[in-house]
Amino acid sequence: MELLSKEIEAYAEAHSEPESELLRFINRETHLKVLRPRMLSGQLQGRILALFSRLIRPVSILEIGTYTGYSALCLCEGLQPNGTLLTIDKNEELRPFVEETFLRSPFASQIDFRVGKALDIIPDLPGPFDLVFIDADKVNYQAYYDLILDKVRPGGLIMADNVLWSGKVVQPLPDKYDKDTVALLAFNQYVQQDARVQNLLLPVRDGIMIAQKI
Numbered sequence: 001m002e003l004l005s006k007e008i009e010a011y012a013e014a015h016s017e018p019e020s021e022l023l024r025f026i027n028r029e030t031h032l033k034v035l036r037p038r039m040l041s042g043q044l045q046g047r048i049l050a051l052f053s054r055l056i057r058p059v060s061i062l063e064i065g066t067y068t069g070y071s072a073l074c075l076c077e078g079l080q081p082n083g084t085l086l087t088i089d090k091n092e093e094l095r096p097f098v099e100e101t102f103l104r105s106p107f108a109s110q111i112d113f114r115v116g117k118a119l120d121i122i123p124d125l126p127g128p129f130d131l132v133f134i135d136a137d138k139v140n141y142q143a144y145y146d147l148i149l150d151k152v153r154p155g156g157l158i159m160a161d162n163v164l165w166s167g168k169v170v171q172p173l174p175d176k177y178d179k180d181t182v183a184l185l186a187f188n189q190y191v192q193q194d195a196r197v198q199n200l201l202l203p204v205r206d207g208i209m210i211a212q213k214i
C-alpha cells in the first residue's frame with residue numbers, strides 16, 4: 001500500500017529544506033552500493049528527525065539501527081555542543097562506510113558508533129537519553145522500548161520508524177505467518193496503552209510512533 005502518492009511526496013520534498021551535500025552523498029552511495037536502500041530515511045523523514053532534534057536540543061541521543069548513517073546525521077543537527085549521539089548497528093560490513101561518512105560530518109567527535117546487537121549493548125548504557133530513535137529489527141521494537149524507557153528523561157522522546165509497515169497493519173494478516181507485522185501491531189498497541197507516555201502515530205512515510213515520556 002502506498003501511503004503517500006509519488007506526486008505529493010515529490011511536492012513535499014521540493015518545499016522542504018534540501019539535504020546537505022553529505023546527506024545527498026550518503027543517499028546516493030547507499031542506492032548505488034548497499035543492499036536494501038529503501039531502509040534509508042530519506043529527505044522528508046530526515047528533515048522530520050532533524051526538526052524534532054532541533055526542538056528538543058538534546059544532550060544525549062540513542063539510535064538503534066544506524067544502517068549507512070543518514071538518520072544519525074539528521075538527528076545530530078539538534079545536538080547541544082556538548083551532546084553525543086550513540087548509534088548501534090549489528091552489520092559489521094557497513095562499518096567502513098559509516099565511519100568514513102561520520103568523519104566527514106561536523107559531528108564526528110560527538111558520535112559514538114557501536115557495532116553489535118542492540119539487545120546486548122543497551123542494558124549497559126547508563127542514559128539518561130533525551131531522544132531515542134528505534135529503527136532496527138521490528139520483532140524487537142517492544143523489547144527496545146522496554147529497555148530504554150527507564151533511561152529516557154521525563155519529557156524525552158522515543159521515535160520508532162516503520163510502524164505502519166507499508167499499510168500492512170490495517171490489512172488482513174496473510175496466511176503465512178508474518179512476524180514483523182504481528183510485532184508492529186503489538187508494539188503500536190503497547191505504546192497506545194502505556195500510561196507512562198503521551199503518543200502520536202505520525203502517518204508520514206512508513207509511519208513514525210512518537211512517544212513522549214511523562
Ligand SMILES: C[S@@+](CC[C@H](N)C(=O)[O-])C[C@H]1O[C@@H](n2cnc3c(N)ncnc32)[C@H](O)[C@@H]1O
Nearest residue numbers: 039040041065067070071089090117118136137
Ligand atoms: C532500517 S535500517 C536503519 C536505517 C537508518 N536508521 C536510516 O534511517 O538511514 C535497520 C538497520 O538495523 C540494523 N539491525 C537490525 N537488527 C539489529 C539488531 N538486532 N541490533 C542492531 N542493529 C540491527 C540493520 O543492520 C540495519 O542496518
